[in-house]
Amino acid sequence: MTASISDVRAMVSQAFPQSMHDLTQLVRIPSVSWSSFDPSQVVKSAEQVAELARGTNLFDTVHILRAMKSDSDELGQPAVVARRQAAQGKPTILLYAHHDVQPPGDLAVWVSEPFEPIEKDGRLFGRGAADDKAGIMAHISALRLLPELVENVDLGIVLFVEGEEEFGSPSFENFLKDHHALLEADVIVVADSGNWDLETPALTTTLRGNATFKLTVRTLDHALHSGMFGGAVPDAFMAFAKLTSSFYSETGSVQVEGLTRSIAQIPEYEDDQMRLESGVLDAVSLIGDGHVLERLWSQPSITVTGMDIPDVANASNTLLPSVSARISVRVAPGQSASDAFEAVRHHILNNVPYGAQVDFEDINLGESFSTDTSGWAAQSISHSLTTAWGKDVVEMGVGGSIPFISSFVSAFPTAQVLVTGVEDPDSRAHSPNESLHIESFERAIVADLLFLAECNSREL
Template identity: 55%
Template sequence: MTEEQPARPDITVDSQTSGAVREAVDAGFPATVADLSKLVRIPSVSWPAFDPAHVVESAEAVAALLRDTGVFELVDIRRALVEDGSEYGQPAVVAKRAARNGRPTVLLYAHHDVQPPGKDEDWETPPFEPTQRGDRLHGRGAADDKAGVMAHVGAIRALAAAVDDLDLGLAVFIEGEEEWASQSFANFLKDQRDLLEADAIIVADSGNWDVDTPAITVALRGAVAFNLRIDTLGHASHSGMFGGAVPDAMLAAIRLLDTLWDASGSVAVEDLRSAGLEVPAYDEAQLRSETGLLDGVTPIGRGEILERIWSEPAITITGIDAPDVANASNTLVPGVRVRVSARIAPGQPADEAYAAIKSHLEAHAPFGAKLTFESPDTGEAFLVDTSGWAVDETRKAMAEAWGVEPVEIGVGGSIPFIAELVEEFPAAQILVTGVEDPESRAHSPNESLHLGVFKKALLAEALFLARLNARA
């Protein structure tokens, strides 16, 4: 127990209130799914190549939903400058109601922007036309993270309907650029500090163990990404005339990038660390089922599978700028650009990891190839302190809503802004929850939300808020 997280008395919620919350969630769930579908129809991609008007439309829709709950004293759409001060970031929605009678304040976070859809032909249903197939609602943002937005809205609606004396303080921050590196996030927190300060923060942007078992995310890997140029020639040359004597950039790139991994596929950058987290059982069959790993293709790395995903660094080449096959002439390519994306184990600073990768590449550049590092971007890893009262109350609410005890999980992906939340609000307890399950396919074609998981996650949050509203 830290000084910033003092013990609180046990919180009890009478069965009548618990039942009223459950009834309110049941009664409001069809409307919640309908409102989620309306949000999914808005193509709120925050990347620069997409129309920012859709992100504005999405923010306005979320603000209207929060106003309609009737519980907030303030609901507004605000922006902050990006880190370098060159422009304003995408619009975020904020809301606030002050705590009464000594109750705590909870900050609810989610994001209303989404990833690009990719190619329409890769989708089984239109990406921005929400489509229910069985127990799942398909569409871009249906899970990540417009369901997180609606989990907050639905929980607030249920709480307001079930509780006569609502004394709990609530702050809401629905970000508009999480999928574009949260570039104004730190400045937004500083600008809105008084509005957003809270005793506990729920970040609804993670997942669950499976459709029957809830999870609290306690470990997140950090992120390092940059563009790497590899140049060997001042201009293209005939591959027949000079091939075999002149190293082309593609050859140099392939040889260089291969040094990033050993024969098993584990990262071979000497100064990247591992975290050594304990992990539950998870076999290769489950990995194949959840990832679509093809028959005959083997997993990479060593050790327990979840340890590789939660505790170890990983490096992926996510893009290559080079002539495509349709335009492949018989020339030696003078330069190649690749996108390097790394995940960093909890406990290692992101800047230190970037320096290690950069040094490795410089030391292994073949044939004297010239390397240029462009647009480095880093995000910190995070480990949740699970000793506080808020985590304990979350466990109890999840167990009541799902009918089984939650598990603690790590996530191979990154949510770098959580470290910024901790820096700005060091006394607040961080709760990383979510509505996704292993089949949600966030960021991928055919993203979907399991509606049963969504309902239980929403109920768990509503019960958590009710518990805190009853705190003596």
């Protein structure tokens, strides 16, 4: 590649209006992959992504494919796989993103319609704008421009855009088995993470694992009048509250025996920055111990993310016979998700108050991730990010989980797996008012293009 960085930026800038147009068209498709939403919208989204892939004129084949879910006889959601074979001696790069999105949540909280994207203050608002349809368009936009930047496109390219990541990727393991040859690559680039801040790029090097499950606590065989029996008979919520409080120390750290911690390299970062980025109320203290980034990157956490109890409008003066809740355990890198779940399960069984009955259902496990950044591909993408942003890349951990990455590692053990993304601390992925910082999106395209060009010049 002989073009200067200013030439590459100009090239991306000239094509950027088309990138934004295509992104907004994708965001307008409500491709929620959850089972309670319209699956035809996920199909429509896959078809649109496939058309974008064909429009690059780079691929030998473009397919919309499905696989069976691991836990049922149902087909998973559609994914797009496009492949271009490598010339002799050249690497093959797999570019991953996902086209499904989270449900919109409380519509009353959104500043705009979640599936009608709007630009405001340098950001594009809409469900999926950042997570992860901008990841798709960063890849597509770079692929469109690659033939203009290099004389001959010799590297192999796989574009893999999944359709059910937000629903836990239930068919992912079978998909990798069924289409292993089609997906095989030397380097896997996952565009589903974020950057350090609006001015600083990042390469994600660790992710926590997760263990989620439905917990039901029962104390009665039927509801009782709270006046006649309250104070003598334990209701289910009382038992549930006492049980879940046993998960935490006085400072809010997880105190479940058997959950482990790991060690992380921590860049400079202050508690006040965490308060600013998270929106913690002024009078509310942060929880846990150790550096605030250690709490996110290398320590476990336990969260109740949903409950089945009567809402306030329908509350009656009764003792609840049972309470069900969704429990989310984030697992520190280095510990298996199954070991973490067993530790929490053992803790619950040994700390149930008042002899209450407990049941565990719908258990989902996802492994943590950590990567070695000494390989040629990691060095190349770090250089591309630094050049595109004009600022040194930060290697960072992320407190969230992307369980399918460990599946990539298992299926392709010799491939280098790299995790990047277009999000920033204010993207609010999964929350109302999700948004994409538009300038960061453009830089992400520049970095993707530079990386592909470098890979094209490499001999294995």
